[in-house]
Amino acid sequence: MTGIALSLRKVTKTFGQTEIIRGVNLDIASGERHAIIGPNGAGKTTLFNLVSGRFPLSSGEIWLNDARVDRLPPHRINRMGLSRSFQITSIFHRLSVFENLRCALLWSMGYHYSFWTPLWIQRELTARTDSMLEQLNLAPRRDTAAGLLSYADQRALEIGMTIAGGASVILLDEPTAGMSNAETDSAVELIRRVSEGKTLVMVEHDMKVVFDLADVITVLVYGQVIASGPPQAVRANAAVQEAYLGALDAA
Amino acid sequence: MSGGRFKQGWIWIAALAIAIMAPWAFYNYGTGRHSGFVLSMLSQMGMMSILALSYNMLLGQAGLFSLCHATFFGIGGYATIHFLNLAGAGDLPLPMELIPLLAGLSGLGLAIVFGYMATKQRATAFAMITLGIGELMVTAALMFHHFFGGEGGVNANRMIGHSLFGLKYASGIQVYYLILAWTLGSALAMFFLTLTPLGRMANATRDNFERVQFMGYDPRIVRFLQFALSGFFAGIGGGLYAITYEIVTFDALAAPLSANALLMAYIGGASAFGGPILGAVLITLLQSGVSLMSNSWLVYVGVLFIGMVIFAPQGIMGLVMAHGPIVRAGQFGRLLMPYVRVVPAGLVMALGFVGLVELTSFLTIGAAQGKTLILFGNRIDVHAVLPWLLATVCLVGGGVWLRLEARAFRRVWEKLMLELKPQRSAA
Numbered sequence: 131m132t133g134i135a136l137s138l139r140k141v142t143k144t145f146g147q148t149e150i151i152r153g154v155n156l157d158i159a160s161g162e163r164h165a166i167i168g169p170n171g172a173g174k175t176t177l178f179n180l181v182s183g184r185f186p187l188s189s190g191e192i193w194l195n196d197a198r199v200d201r202l203p204p205h206r207i208n209r210m211g212l213s214r215s216f217q218i219t220s221i222f223h224r225l226s227v228f229e230n231l232r233c234a235l236l237w238s239m240g241y242h243y244s245f246w247t248p249l250w251i252q253r254e255l256t257a258r259t260d261s262m263l264e265q266l267n268l269a270p271r272r273d274t275a276a277g278l279l280s281y282a283d284q285r286a287l288e289i290g291m292t293i294a295g296g297a298s299v300i301l302l303d304e305p306t307a308g309m310s311n312a313e314t315d316s317a318v319e320l321i322r323r324v325s326e327g328k329t330l331v332m333v334e335h336d337m338k339v340v341f342d343l344a345d346v347i348t349v350l351v352y353g354q355v356i357a358s359g360p361p362q363a364v365r366a367n368a369a370v371q372e373a374y375l376g377a378l379d380a381a
Numbered sequence: 382m383s384g385g386r387f388k389q390g391w392i393w394i395a396a397l398a399i400a401i402m403a404p405w406a407f408y409n410y411g412t413g414r415h416s417g418f419v420l421s422m423l424s425q426m427g428m429m430s431i432l433a434l435s436y437n438m439l440l441g442q443a444g445l446f447s448l449c450h451a452t453f454f455g456i457g458g459y460a461t462i463h464f465l466n467l468a469g470a471g472d473l474p475l476p477m478e479l480i481p482l483l484a485g486l487s488g489l490g491l492a493i494v495f496g497y498m499a500t501k502q503r504a505t506a507f508a509m510i511t512l513g514i515g516e517l518m519v520t521a522a523l524m525f526h527h528f529f530g531g532e533g534g535v536n537a538n539r540m541i542g543h544s545l546f547g548l549k550y551a552s553g554i555q556v557y558y559l560i561l562a563w564t565l566g567s568a569l570a571m572f573f574l575t576l577t578p579l580g581r582m583a584n585a586t587r588d589n590f591e592r593v594q595f596m597g598y599d600p601r602i603v604r605f606l607q608f609a610l611s612g613f614f615a616g617i618g619g620g621l622y623a624i625t626y627e628i629v630t631f632d633a634l635a636a637p638l639s640a641n642a643l644l645m646a647y648i649g650g651a652s653a654f655g656g657p658i659l660g661a662v663l664i665t666l667l668q669s670g671v672s673l674m675s676n677s678w679l680v681y682v683g684v685l686f687i688g689m690v691i692f693a694p695q696g697i698m699g700l701v702m703a704h705g706p707i708v709r710a711g712q713f714g715r716l717l718m719p720y721v722r723v724v725p726a727g728l729v730m731a732l733g734f735v736g737l738v739e740l741t742s743f744l745t746i747g748a749a750q751g752k753t754l755i756l757f758g759n760r761i762d763v764h765a766v767l768p769w770l771l772a773t774v775c776l777v778g779g780g781v782w783l784r785l786e787a788r789a790f791r792r793v794w795e796k797l798m799l800e801l802k803p804q805r806s807a808a
Contacts, residue, residue, distance in 0.1 A: 204594040222588035233585045236578050237597030241673035
């Protein structure tokens, strides 16, 4: 099992009568940049919700770094080294950008639920938060309420909050959705930088981003994996061609 | 940023100085006595400040809409009566100054039990559970006579003869300074809590409870700890209440007091730390001051509350802080004239409203007792047409006038905001 960061085994998920995820088997090697693509409604975000513990599985198993994590609540999975971002930006709107990032650092730096530690004298915490701000190019917006940031800045903050805790497995759900070309380019740069040495799994619609970043691509159609492999192999796959009606060649 | 904090520090120190000096402004040098009314009002302000601040640990800081906060205030009060009786009998070797700490621990204990139940849920379900808890406690207070004393409540003598400073607490002024010291200590402790990991994560769960789960935190535990700690401080407030009045009845834990905590926090401003103190002072003033002048004071509090919810959901503190950027930019002068024009319009409308309320209230209560109504120094015949007509004209006319002036005010305000916007985002 060593070398596998995340492993899904016969994972299924049904909502009422509807089967959304229909027996997904997937191994993601540590250090890999893995993209999950597929048409709308294929179950990509649902898959993320299952892996991160947001929804319970209907059947199957999920293993994170050789520990079984399905049935655990999200915060427990997070503490075991898996962190995720959201397709619809999920930040703390009334808190400053600085506070958002600092909150994301608290657990991993061992502060937990402490109500006796004054935060303003925690030098290392402040320094690490500030260096995150630099990394995300958000330093000039340090004291702005997160809800007032531009869309692209909010997306950058979203990614920052996901990686701040130092998780070894990062799930990014459509990190570049709704961005302009220039914004997308800098987001790709950012993702490349911050995912260095980590396992990255991302759902993405922008094929340029996918082929830029991913070492391995998995194609999900109607809740099933129809292809998984290096970009060139996936691009040549007949079933994928069919599902995408040739859209991959355009990318 | 640090400059702002420094300035805020001065406001706190000034407020404390006023609180220390206030009783002496009403000291009667002829008789050598303090005004009992003023002392009891100031004491009330102190304990209500603690109640409102601790309530805001839930409402403003954690986004928890609790309807049973008086439960923990009340239990602190009841427990303190029993502690005082024990201490008075010599069975509890604790000085008076530390009794409120025991009251806080009583609040904490009960908040741990009820918080465990209530914080399983959030939002509406949480509010419903707390509503149930509040009702449960009132029922318990009326049923279990040994501890709660039934409808008559329980009482004690605060002169337990044991003090760190050799004080007897026979006089109201000594009790007031004890309350002030505990209010200051509690306020500082609650302010400190906002700057700890738990305090920040409470803010985070308020803004987005789902995200904190994906940052390693169980939002339920954040809610639970915040709830328990707020119960601790409410208990301290209740302890001070028991020490002041030496009697505690079920009123101290009933729903109206919970509602009061909400009113004070909301009217003062739930989004600023000091807001609830402002609310507590204002509501207490209305309660003790206006209630002397009018039976209808609750109507005025109610209208104030509704008005705040509609027009200034950030509370009074929010209104004040909205002026911050304008004052810093040195542009407040431009708001001066619009303010001067809005105020009389508002006053006329308020006058009409007060007139109508007082006339109506007198018609139903006072007239039956054969009294005469004295309004603004004039003897008024409530059965004549003129006073009613005058009040109605004031209310309607003032309302229309206020609308026009408010429109002009808003134009100036929005223009200022637009001009200041680039500076604000650069800050």
